[in-house]
Amino acid sequence: MILVVLEHDGTRLRKGALEAITRARQLSALGDVSGVVIGENLASVAEEARRYVGTVYVAEVGAYTAEKWAAAAYAAAQRAGAKVVIATGGRQSRSWTPRLAYRLGAGLLEDTLETSTDGSRVIASRYSFLNRVTEKQAAGLPVVITAKPNTTPLAEPQGEGSVERLSVELPAAKVEVLERVTEQKKGVSLTEATIVVTGGRGLGSPEAFAGVEQLADLLGGAVGATRAVVDAGWRPYGEQVGQTGKTVQPNAYIALAVSGAVQHQAGMNKSKYIVAVNKDAEAPIFKIADYGIVGDVHQVLPALIEATKKLKD
Ligand SMILES: Cc1cc2nc3c(=O)[nH]c(=O)nc-3n(C[C@H](O)[C@H](O)[C@H](O)COP(=O)(O)OP(=O)(O)OC[C@H]3O[C@@H](n4cnc5c(N)ncnc54)[C@H](O)[C@@H]3O)c2cc1C
Numbered sequence: 001m002i003l004v005v006l007e008h009d010g011t012r013l014r015k016g017a018l019e020a021i022t023r024a025r026q027l028s029a030l031g032d033v034s035g036v037v038i039g040e041n042l043a044s045v046a047e048e049a050r051r052y053v054g055t056v057y058v059a060e061v062g063a064y065t066a067e068k069w070a071a072a073a074y075a076a077a078q079r080a081g082a083k084v085v086i087a088t089g090g091r092q093s094r095s096w097t098p099r100l101a102y103r104l105g106a107g108l109l110e111d112t113l114e115t116s117t118d119g120s121r122v123i124a125s126r127y128s129f130l131n132r133v134t135e136k137q138a139a140g141l142p143v144v145i146t147a148k149p150n151t152t153p154l155a156e157p158q159g160e161g162s163v164e165r166l167s168v169e170l171p172a173a174k175v176e177v178l179e180r181v182t183e184q185k186k187g188v189s190l191t192e193a194t195i196v197v198t199g200g201r202g203l204g205s206p207e208a209f210a211g212v213e214q215l216a217d218l219l220g221g222a223v224g225a226t227r228a229v230v231d232a233g234w235r236p237y238g239e240q241v242g243q244t245g246k247t248v249q250p251n252a253y254i255a256l257a258v259s260g261a262v263q264h265q266a267g268m269n270k271s272k273y274i275v276a277v278n279k280d281a282e283a284p285i286f287k288i289a290d291y292g293i294v295g296d297v298h299q300v301l302p303a304l305i306e307a308t309k310k311l312k313d
Pocket residue numbers: 130131132199200201202203225226227228229240241242243244245246256257258259260261262263264267277278279280283295296297298
């Protein structure tokens with residue numbers, strides 16, 4: 001049996017959960033797929049989840065702590081008899097999956113780009129050594145895997161699974177959460193956005209990002225940035241797209257004054273449509289772009305904003 005720990009936002013499954021289900025289905029030689037939803041008030045996510053997996057285990061354990069998530073995933077893995085556990089890669093899973101792997105006596109394949117099986121082991125590729133190297137790993141069973149977001153197609157619903165409530169033995173908390181303040185983020189999240197508008201160093205200044213933000217807002221998309229821009233302190237690291245930043249897979253990726261270095265491409269080349277604006281016709285980004293405009297971004301971006309406004313009116 002394969003168990004997928006299904007990430008959600010309290011109401012719906014996140015995109016990363018649908019990618020993790022695809023990963024599980026790709027390993028179907030190792031068993032059927034079940035899932036677990038962990039958190040509080042899980043009725044609606046459990047209902048959605050059962051359209052994707054055979055059994056959905058529901059672990060009502062309250063607000064997040066790494067100990068609770070590890071305990072809930074462990075209980076679900078035991079109940080399901082799972083030898084493979086798959087979760088979405090990210091900050092949160094980096095803290096609870098090692099605990100789970102330890103309790104299961106399992107290997108841990110972290111932040112994998114793709115996974116397959118030779119029948120008895122899971123083979124995975126991932127970036128390592130500060131993302132300078134792509135390496136291939138193999139682990140026997142049991143194994144815990146995290147899948148780097150935006151590397152895998154989203155799963156489609158498949159039938160009607162059952163829902164089972166899980167009783168979880170929670171460890172005594174060693175750390176108490178005294179207060180939790182959630183940042184009110186403007187706009188959509190970069191990794192979940194269907195449109196991403198990314199600005200590169202060729203914009204010339206942090207102020208020029210006002211136009212990037214405006215276009216992203218008009219299109220209902222998110223703002224991305226290259227590492228050159230982040231290193232210069234123009235934009236926060238959370239917006240960096242690429243090998244050492246986020247991987248995105250939107251329907252449309254608009255790259256403004258971005259050269260398209262391989263390390264940047266590693267984070268966006270799976271986008272459905274790529275649109276590039278660059279004054280240099282030889283810029284590498286044009287090699288992967290579906291639509292390209294050779295021109296000065298300071299003229300093209302205002303024109304794009306005006307055209308988008310007109311289309312919306
Ligand atoms: C180990 C490692 C990891 C890395 N990880 C990442 C990563 O995660 N993400 C990432 O982005 N990079 C990463 N990099 C850096 C990467 O190699 C590039 O240096 C970076 O992507 C370049 O950013 P850029 O395209 O904004 O800048 P540049 O390469 O300087 O490109 C600017 C572009 O703007 C164009 N331009 C200039 N003025 C205008 C104008 N007025 N109008 C239109 N176009 C204009 C230029 O023609 C040029 O193509 C990494 C590098 C290493 C070594």
